[in-house]
Amino acid sequence: MKNKTFFTFVAPSLVMMLVFIAIPLVSVFIQSFYVTQGVYETVTIETCTPSFPTSICESTEKTVPVLDETNTPVTQTAFVGLDTYKALLEPEKVSELISNGQFFDIFNSIDFYKALRFTLMFTLITLPLVIGVGLLIALAVNTASKKVKGPIIFVSLLPFIITPVIGALSIKWLFIGEGLLTRALESITGQEISMFAQGWSIELLMMFYRVWHVAPFAFVIFYAGLQSVNQDTLESAIIDGASRFQRIRYVVVPHLMPLIYFIALIHLMDTYRVFEEIIGFSSEAHVISLQWLTFDFLEPDDTGNRSISRASASSMLTMVGIIILLVPVLSRTLRDQKKG
Amino acid sequence: MKKLTLSTLIALSSLSSVSYAACAIENTQEVKTISASFAAWKAVTQAMAECGNVSSTLDSEFKTKVGAALAAKPSLYHVSGVANGTFVPLLNSGLLRPLDDLVVKYGKNLNPNQFIQVDGKTMAIAMMINTQHFMYRKDILDKVGLDTPTTWDEVLVAAEKIQQADLIQYPLGGTYQTGWNLAMEFINMYLGFGTDLFDGNQATVNNESGIKTLEMMKKLTAYMDPEYLIADPTFVQKQLQQGNVAMANLWATRATALDNKEESQVVGKVYMSAAPKSMENGHPASTMWWDGITIAKNITDEEAKNAFQVALEGLDEEMVKENADAAIWLIKGYKPTRLSNGAIQNAINKTPSYPLTANIGLIHSALGKNVSDYLTGQKTAAETLQAVEEDYTSAAKESGLL
Numbered sequence: 001m002k003n004k005t006f007f008t009f010v011a012p013s014l015v016m017m018l019v020f021i022a023i024p025l026v027s028v029f030i031q032s033f034y035v036t037q038g039v040y041e042t043v044t045i046e047t048c049t050p051s052f053p054t055s056i057c058e059s060t061e062k063t064v065p066v067l068d069e070t071n072t073p074v075t076q077t078a079f080v081g082l083d084t085y086k087a088l089l090e091p092e093k094v095s096e097l098i099s100n101g102q103f104f105d106i107f108n109s110i111d112f113y114k115a116l117r118f119t120l121m122f123t124l125i126t127l128p129l130v131i132g133v134g135l136l137i138a139l140a141v142n143t144a145s146k147k148v149k150g151p152i153i154f155v156s157l158l159p160f161i162i163t164p165v166i167g168a169l170s171i172k173w174l175f176i177g178e179g180l181l182t183r184a185l186e187s188i189t190g191q192e193i194s195m196f197a198q199g200w201s202i203e204l205l206m207m208f209y210r211v212w213h214v215a216p217f218a219f220v221i222f223y224a225g226l227q228s229v230n231q232d233t234l235e236s237a238i239i240d241g242a243s244r245f246q247r248i249r250y251v252v253v254p255h256l257m258p259l260i261y262f263i264a265l266i267h268l269m270d271t272y273r274v275f276e277e278i279i280g281f282s283s284e285a286h287v288i289s290l291q292w293l294t295f296d297f298l299e300p301d302d303t304g305n306r307s308i309s310r311a312s313a314s315s316m317l318t319m320v321g322i323i324i325l326l327v328p329v330l331s332r333t334l335r336d337q338k339k340g
Numbered sequence: 341m342k343k344l345t346l347s348t349l350i351a352l353s354s355l356s357s358v359s360y361a362a363c364a365i366e367n368t369q370e371v372k373t374i375s376a377s378f379a380a381w382k383a384v385t386q387a388m389a390e391c392g393n394v395s396s397t398l399d400s401e402f403k404t405k406v407g408a409a410l411a412a413k414p415s416l417y418h419v420s421g422v423a424n425g426t427f428v429p430l431l432n433s434g435l436l437r438p439l440d441d442l443v444v445k446y447g448k449n450l451n452p453n454q455f456i457q458v459d460g461k462t463m464a465i466a467m468m469i470n471t472q473h474f475m476y477r478k479d480i481l482d483k484v485g486l487d488t489p490t491t492w493d494e495v496l497v498a499a500e501k502i503q504q505a506d507l508i509q510y511p512l513g514g515t516y517q518t519g520w521n522l523a524m525e526f527i528n529m530y531l532g533f534g535t536d537l538f539d540g541n542q543a544t545v546n547n548e549s550g551i552k553t554l555e556m557m558k559k560l561t562a563y564m565d566p567e568y569l570i571a572d573p574t575f576v577q578k579q580l581q582q583g584n585v586a587m588a589n590l591w592a593t594r595a596t597a598l599d600n601k602e603e604s605q606v607v608g609k610v611y612m613s614a615a616p617k618s619m620e621n622g623h624p625a626s627t628m629w630w631d632g633i634t635i636a637k638n639i640t641d642e643e644a645k646n647a648f649q650v651a652l653e654g655l656d657e658e659m660v661k662e663n664a665d666a667a668i669w670l671i672k673g674y675k676p677t678r679l680s681n682g683a684i685q686n687a688i689n690k691t692p693s694y695p696l697t698a699n700i701g702l703i704h705s706a707l708g709k710n711v712s713d714y715l716t717g718q719k720t721a722a723e724t725l726q727a728v729e730e731d732y733t734s735a736a737k738e739s740g741l742l
Contacts, residue, residue, distance in 0.1 A: 037740025040698070042540075047696055048457035049424070050466040050630050050670050052687035055453040063541055063698055063741060064432055071434040071637065072411075076740075087734050108718050109727065111709070177567045178584075197566035199716070285518035285569040285712035296709075300404060302520075303701030304429030305739045 025319075032084055032312035039066045039074040084313040088112050111293060112314070116321070118287045122207065123271040123325070129211045130267055131260055134218020139248065141219070142226045153223070160216035168280020171209050172196075199286035206277040206287075214270070218263045225259045226252070261333045268325045273318065290318045363391035363653050369643065370395070371650045374409060375421025376402045378593065380468055380631065383663035384421070388654035402426070410435040415636035418647035423631045424694050425701070427456070427464060430634065432698060436463050437635045442648045449656065454670050456632060458696075466632035467655050468667035470592050471615075471691060472515075472528060473626060473682030477586040478611045480507055491617045492529070492556050492625065495587060499563035502586055512563040513576040513588030516715075521572055523707035524627075528589075529553045531692055532618025532625030541741050543703050543732040546725035553618070554714050554721040561715055569712055580610060589615055589626070592683040596665045599679065612682030614689050624686050627694040630670075699732075699741055706731035 040063045048057040065073040090110050097105050107117040141152050159167070174181040175195045182193050195201045229252055237247050253260075275291040278284065284292070297311035370393050375381040377398035385396035397417070399405060403426050409416040410430060422430065430436050438461040443450065447465070456464035476488060484501040495512070502511040515521040530537065533549035561568050565579070577594045579585040581604040597603060598610045615626035633651045635644050657673035664675065668683045676684055694700070706728045714724040736742040 035738055037738070040741055045459045046457070047459075048455060049628065049693040049696070050453045050456070050469055050632075051628055051691075051693070052469075052684055053453070055455065055457075056628075056690075056693055057457070061540075062696075065698070067434045073433050084738075087738075108713075109723070176570070177565055194566040196570050282517060282570045284709075285522075285716060301701035301705045302403075302425035302428075303432075303698055304407060305698075305701050305705075305735065307735060307738050309738055310734075 028312045028315060032309060032316050033079060033081060034077050035080050035084065035309045036075050036077045039076060040064065041066050080309075084309045085317070088310055088313050088317070111288065112290075112317075115288045115290045115293045118203070119272060119274060119289045119291075119321075122203070122210070122274055122289070123268060126207055126210045126214070126271055127264060127267055129207070130214050130218050131263060133211055133215040134263065135222050135253075135256075137215065137219040138222035138226055139252075141223060156219055157216045159213050160220075162213070164213065164276035165280050167213055168209060168276050171205065172281050175205060196281070196283075199283075202281055202283045202286050206274075206281060206283070209277060210271065210274070214267065217266075221259050221263055222256060225256045229255050258333070258336065261329060261336075265326065265329050265333075268329065269322055272322045272325060290314065290321065294318065365391060365649050365653065367391040367393050367646065367650050369393060369646045371419065371647045372417045373397065373419040373421065373651075374399060374402065374406055374417040376400065376423070376426075376631075380593070380663070380667035381421055383659055383666050384467060384633075384654040386654075387656065387659035388419075388650050391650050391653050394650060406430065407433065407435070410636050410638065413638045414640075415638040418636055418639055418643055419651045420634050420636065421631065422464060422634050423470075424629050424696055427632075427634070428696050428698065428701075431458060431463060431696075435637050437637045437639075437644055438463060439465065439635060439648065442635075442645065446649055446652060449652070449672060451670055451672060454632070456630070464632045464634045465651075465655065466630040466670050468631050468669050469683060469687065470629040470631065470668065471626050471683050471686045472524070472589050472591055473615045473624070473686050474613045475580060475588050475590050475595065475598070475610050475682065476613070477583075477606065477609055479609050480511075480586040483507060488611070488613050489587075489616055490614070491620060492560065495616050496559055496563070498587065499560075503563065508584070508586050510563060510565045510584070511586040512560060513571070513579045513585035513590070514560060514564055514568060515571060515573050515576050515590065516557075516561065516564065516568040517572040517575075518569050518712045519708040520704065521708075522569070522711050523704045525557065525589075526553055526707050526711050527694075527704065528615065528627060529556060529618050529625045531627065532622050534619075534622055537695070537703055538697075538699060541699055541736065543699075543706070543729045543736075545703070545707075546722065546729055549618075550725045551721045554711070554724060556618070557711070558715055569715065581605060592668055592680070595679040595682070612679060612685075614682060614685035615691070623690045623692065626686055626691050628687060628691050629694055631667075699736060702735045702739065702741070703728070703732050706735065 042061055042063050044059060045062050046057060046059040048055040068074050089112055093110060094106055097103065106113045108114065137156055141149060141156065144152055173179055176182065177194055177196070182195065186193050195205055233251055234247060237251055242250070273291045274289045275295065278287070278289050278292040294311050294314045297307040297314060300306045371388070373385055373388065373394065373396045375385065375398055377400045381398055385398065388394045389396065406420055406426065407429055410420060411433065420430070440462050443455070443462055450465060454466045455462045456466055480502060481488065481498065484498070484505050484507070486498050486501060489495040489498050499511045502508055514525060516525060527537070530545065530549055530553045533552065535547065535549040537543065537545060565571070573591055573594060576588050576590055577597055580588055580590070580598055583606050595612060599607050601607055615624035617623065618625045633655070635648055639647070655671055657671065660669045660671045660673045664677070668680050709731060710724050710728045713719040713727070714721055719727065733742060
């Protein structure tokens with residue numbers, strides 16, 4: 001009976017997860033091993049296009065898709081195994097670069113590794129910053145007087161409420177060459193500032209934006225955690241002569257540890273899929289992320305081509321990356337739970 | 341954008357119920373149109389709506405939607421407004437209807453250069469052309485005593501002089517945003533050397549012309565705002581409007597904005613000429629684009645006949661007279677203005693049209709991804725062009741072209 005009640009409650013969400021997560025995932029996984037191609041033929045065609053004062057007509061050899069009797073393009077789907085992954089990871093080029101002693105060129109010249117380098121750095125650098133800043137705000141708000149607490153909490157939550165793309169765009173407009181903040185900084189420093197002219201400054205701006213955007217989330221969780229810190233332990237620590245820092249280090253932080261793991265988990269998952277910053281800051285020339293790479297493969301070009309197979313492969317690889325990042329955090333949480 | 345589309349729709353439907361007078365035919369069947377969303381299409385669809393029973397969708401995501409919409413049976417739209425790029429996939433998928441019979445019957449007022457002919461069949465009726473051409477501040481060039489530059493080398497000289505004379509810090513503007521825009525700049529300049537992008541279906545950009553193109557682009561960026569890699573057409577248009585640059589190669593559709601008193605600080609000062617050449621005896625380093633109407637294949641002949649007549653009502657002289665500034669029209673009754681001079685000079689000097697092929701999109705994407713690596717110094721010119729060819733090859737293999 002107990003089991004039955006449990007399943008009745010869980011069934012709707014299980015079905016949803018199956019339909020909206022599991023099935024698409026399996027289909028993407030399968031797609032990454034197949035390639036669907038159009039069948040083309042080469043014909044000589046005369047085309048006339050408008051101009052002044054008359055049209056330009058030219059006869060050229062063109063490759064056009066073969067149409068079947070119902071007037072739809074003929075396609076064929078073939079199993080290609082790991083070929084698509086190879087096209088993405090370019091193992092031959094990698095080993096060639098390594099044998100030439102140009103190890104760091106891998107992260108410059110092959111899109112996937114270029115994106116991987118930025119994605120990993122971005123994720124791992126913002127992680128401690130988000131946790132640290134979130135904790136600081138929580139501690140500060142916790143000591144504030146009751147009167148101002150409400151407004152302070154509201155204001156510090158604001159960055160989290162803003163839609164990511166809009167937030168990224170507004171930061172871009174503030175810091176672009178003619179932007180308000182750039183103008184202000186220029187007049188203070190007396191130097192010309194172009195934040196969007198080189199890669200490192202864009203990366204800095206992106207990390208700043210991400211921390212500013214996500215820290216409120218960490219703050220809310222930590223603030224909730226702080227309400228349940230054992231006051232007796234804190235008081236006895238004070239009597240024992242522990243400084244404020246020692247109290248935080250040895251009483252508050254251990255108490256918040258499960259929450260820190262929780263935030264790390266969410267942050268790793270979210271940040272590894274960094275995308276809005278790339279679009280918002282139009283940083284494609286300097287930095288790209290794995291999620292952007294998938295998007296770029298899916299985006300049809302002017303003549304309607306999409307690289308569905310490579311997009312599938314790249315999103316599978318992104319998922320593998322997230323899992324690898326999460327394993328240490330998850331196993332640590334599990335161990336702690338068993339202990340507790 | 342959505343709001344705008346919606347308000348246009350409302351405006352259109354109210355228009356259609358009020359005035360039938362301006363339309364020569366009485367339309368009783370429903371006609372649905374889809375097109376991109378900009379001033380010229382607004383003018384044309386409004387003129388069509390005067391015939392009644394017309395509903396128009398002006399959509400900024402037109403490119404991604406139109407293929408599936410026309411593939412439905414019956415097609416979701418009767419008339420679709422296309423440009424060179426969007427025309428190719430529709431044509432290749434067999435979703436468009438040859439218009440020859442209809443043209444013979446109803447197209448007496450069309451100019452012969454409006455017909456887009458593929459394999460001897462008229463597949464689309466063009467209404468306007470668009471092209472990137474040179475826009476320059478005549479007053480500033482006069483100050484440094486120079487004539488209008490006609491080659492990119494002369495543009496470099498002019499830029500240097502303007503900078504030396506301390507008139508403008510960064511005298512040059514360009515649509516160098518990574519991706520589509522930057523690739524377009526490359527293709528313009530590369531074709532200006534008279535070399536082909538393809539040999540059969542193989543990409544052949546890694547050659548002398550390719551390297552010369554990249555080198556010239558890099559030289560030009562020295563005179564641009566250092567953030568040139570995020571400069572899209574709107575950004576460049578604003579630079580011109582605010583007097584922050586003296587010269588730019590920009591789309592003809594942007595020209596009227598420079599004489600818009602509400603936005604521009606340089607009204608009447610910007611002049612238009614043909615795009616600069618890549619080499620002395622070449623053609624302007626640009627490509628010609630067109631926008632026009634097509635009729636869907638998956639509708640009945642009766643519907644097609646009716647839709648075509650209504651569409652032509654949108655492309656008539658009356659519409660052009662009322663919207664003379666909205667585009668460089670190909671339609672009878674269009675009188676060129678000072679601002680259309682650049683586009684016309686481009687055309688007269690035999691600027692090629694942007695190629696209508698299945699593989700141009702692939703190389704355009706590959707260029708958009710890679711050209712910036714050379715400009716930021718991450719790769720040499722030869723390495724960059726090699727990467728372009730490799731990217732093209734893997735995309736072409738995946739799509740079945742190779």
